Amino acid sequence: MTPDPHLTGFIECFNRQAYYEAHDVLEELWLNTTGERRDFYKGLIQTAAVFLKLQQGKSDPALRLALRAASHLEKYPSLCERVRVESVLGWLQDVARGRNLVAEGNPPRLELVDK
Helix, strand or coil, rough: CCCCCCHHHHHHHHHHHHHHHHHHHHHHHHHCCCCCCCHHHHHHHHHHHHHHHCCCCHHHHHHHHHHHHHHCCCCCCCCCCEEEEHHHHHHHHHCCCCCCCCCCCCCCCCEEECC
């Protein structure tokens, strides 16, 4: 299955640490999605917002957003639309525990996987 161009654009921006742009790229898809995938996209958008807040040094808002993003993503399988949801949830849990993966110099990277 070929991923939606919005999703691939989101991943490219996310991996460049262009979190605001990542949010923007995926927002159009989210707004035009109804049904079961809507919360998946919302969770990814919120994940980008988490890392934007971490970039800005705003750890408390990042923590709150991380909890919200996780609540949207945890209902999906560990691999959804070729995105490893379990990895994203792990990053969000790290943020909720007070880690700033951006400041640590090890920002997460998303990949599209087949299995």
